């Protein structure tokens with residue numbers, strides 16, 4: 001049995017850094033932040049983080065994507081998450097995992113080991129795709145392909161990443177890391193509803209994401225008879241209603257699908273809209289079911305386009321497969337959870353996507369959750385009780401001692 005209690009994390013220092021990170025892109029609404037990948041507040045936050053890594057005795061490296069590493073000497077356990085946010089995001093999504101990793105790295109250094117490296121991956125929130133920074137770092141996505149991805153405003157990733165060009169040092173080799181551990185908020189209602197403090201993740205769901213376009217005919221909203229219209233909004237509306245009905249045959253209660261972004265052209269009250277491009281995203285823990293959902297989505301889109309005289313176009317299909325967490329890393333987190341929150345933790349799947357999915361291609365990975373108040377995330381209201389944030393940090397410290 002390993003000795004524990006030597007890596008002494010400092011909750012005050014941890015919470016103070018977490019709040020300081022929130023000041024970059026603070027939205028002014030509650031504790032929310034606006035820090036999408038490569039925007040000024042994201043880059044400023046990464047510069048600040050790099051300074052913190054140096055103060056912690058870590059060597060800063062930044063790869064071409066803007067993934068920011070604080071490296072310990074020699075082989076090390078990698079910990080962290082991401083510091084970019086959704087267009088309207090909470091202060092903890094990603095930030096918690098990065099700052100907790102920094103605190104554990106500092107405490108481990110003071111204790112004389114184990115060696116902990118820290119990372120903040122870029123564009124986990126998918127301004128350009130799905131967990132783009134770690135997808136490129138892990139080899140899941142080629143940099144040239146990533147560069148061609150465009151955000152909803154039409155900006156290409158290859159152009160956006162120039163905002164960090166002066167920080168780039170070069171490639172970071174994965175072979176130096178013995179594994180990856182990520183602390184995150186749950187972002188759902190399970191732990192909060194049960195009054196529990198810690199979730200040890202068993203699996204992360206898979207995801208598919210693509211843009212769909214219906215193109216009809218832009219026309220005058222006063223003079224065009226209803227039966228002659230090729231109205232793109234009406235096509236989207238019919239697609240959505242039919243899809244919800246047809247998916248019922250293949251999904252389970254944990255399957256989810258979302259149309260989260262709609263771009264209607266030209267988006268004016270007196271114009272029959274001629275074109276709509278929308279995001280279609282679906283997630284499930286079963287890769288085969290993801291495939292069946294895709295088939296239905298494509299069938300319904302084709303039928304809708306034919307019935308409403310639309311041209312139909314698809315953007316690239318992006319995705320990640322469901323993955324299971326590593327048994328050894330997970331067991332260390334479970335022991336840590338039992339020590340810090342006896343009887344107040346559970347094993348659970350993750351319905352949110354995380355960088356850990358990409359890293360599982362390269363090394364063993366594991367994840368830990370703390371509760372989200374009211375189950376709210378990807379919203380300014382996102383929050384977690386301080387004692388739960390600290391409990392997550394302490395479980396991490398406990399686990400790295402067991403693993404070290």
Ligand code: GLV
Nearest residue numbers: 124125351352353
């Ligand atoms: C990551 O933020 C996700 O969308 O699950």
Ligand code: MN
Nearest residue numbers: 093094124184
């Ligand atoms: Mn996240």
Ligand code: MN
Nearest residue numbers: 086093125378
């Ligand atoms: Mn997120």
